[in-house]
Amino acid sequence: MGFLEVKQVAHFYFTPSTATKALEDISFSIEEGEFISLLGPSGCGKTTMLSILAGLFPPTSGNVTIDHESPDANSNLIGYMLQQDYLFPWKTIEENILLGLKLNGRLSVETQEDALRFLKQIGLEGVEKQFPRQLSGGMRQRAALARTMAVNPKLLLLDEPFSALDYQTKLKLEDLVFETLRSYKKTAVLVTHDIGEAISMSDRILLFSSKPGRIHKIFEVPKELRAVSPFKVRSMEGYNEIFQTIWKELESLEENN
Numbered sequence: 001m002g003f004l005e006v007k008q009v010a011h012f013y014f015t016p017s018t019a020t021k022a023l024e025d026i027s028f029s030i031e032e033g034e035f036i037s038l039l040g041p042s043g044c045g046k047t048t049m050l051s052i053l054a055g056l057f058p059p060t061s062g063n064v065t066i067d068h069e070s071p072d073a074n075s076n077l078i079g080y081m082l083q084q085d086y087l088f089p090w091k092t093i094e095e096n097i098l099l100g101l102k103l104n105g106r107l108s109v110e111t112q113e114d115a116l117r118f119l120k121q122i123g124l125e126g127v128e129k130q131f132p133r134q135l136s137g138g139m140r141q142r143a144a145l146a147r148t149m150a151v152n153p154k155l156l157l158l159d160e161p162f163s164a165l166d167y168q169t170k171l172k173l174e175d176l177v178f179e180t181l182r183s184y185k186k187t188a189v190l191v192t193h194d195i196g197e198a199i200s201m202s203d204r205i206l207l208f209s210s211k212p213g214r215i216h217k218i219f220e221v222p223k224e225l226r227a228v229s230p231f232k233v234r235s236m237e238g239y240n241e242i243f244q245t246i247w248k249e250l251e252s253l254e255e256n257n
């Protein structure tokens, strides 16, 4: 049994007059330490899937377990990185980073030291007492990563965390998140629209089709591409081939959308 198990999940959104089937017959399993991406045309149910994994609402049918428990039982062990950093503007970077630990009742001298050491490791030394507005977009996302990692989550849910950044900053952040999650052996699910990002960060890519959202294909990223950082992957032999394959599949799904 995998660390994260999704079994025959279907989900409907109901209004008084309509029922939208967002997901149908979704089953997959993720091992501990694995990084997977959810990719697919707009409206194929990626956000719905991530919300179910986050325990925001249960699926209409089917079952999800994270480390043998339901997602809502695991909610304080799930970390998030979203498109917006959601740092509190009235709190300093240090206060923002320690907030999750405080709320979870896990703030101690040791956890505080670990969090501040991590902040230094990721190049944010000296900004601890500054406010989010004083930082660039890339630095704020680094701070968001530090806040996420401070609570030592078992599972990270990444919802397009790089999409609001300029291209160069995005590539640097992809490298940083990749190296961090790998060295701490974290399990992660990334939602992205960017094929290159999915290939360069993931072990596997789940390509969804839409209406209703289903798993269309699963791509295993070749081992040699997994051995290097996301930035380097883009110039590796084999990258273009898998990129083209996924591009064509995605294009045909979008045509049928």
Ligand SMILES: Nc1ncnc2c1ncn2[C@@H]1O[C@H](COP(=O)(O)OP(=O)(O)OP(=O)(O)O)[C@@H](O)[C@H]1O
Binding pocket: 013, 014, 020, 021, 022, 040, 041, 042, 043, 044, 045, 046, 047, 048, 049, 213
């Ligand atoms: N709250 C809601 N009420 C009704 N329908 C919804 C709701 N949220 C999503 N949907 C519908 O469910 C389907 C899946 O939506 P979802 O947002 O999960 O897709 P997505 O792949 O994340 O889309 P995108 O890539 O555009 O963000 C779509 O048809 C969408 O219109």
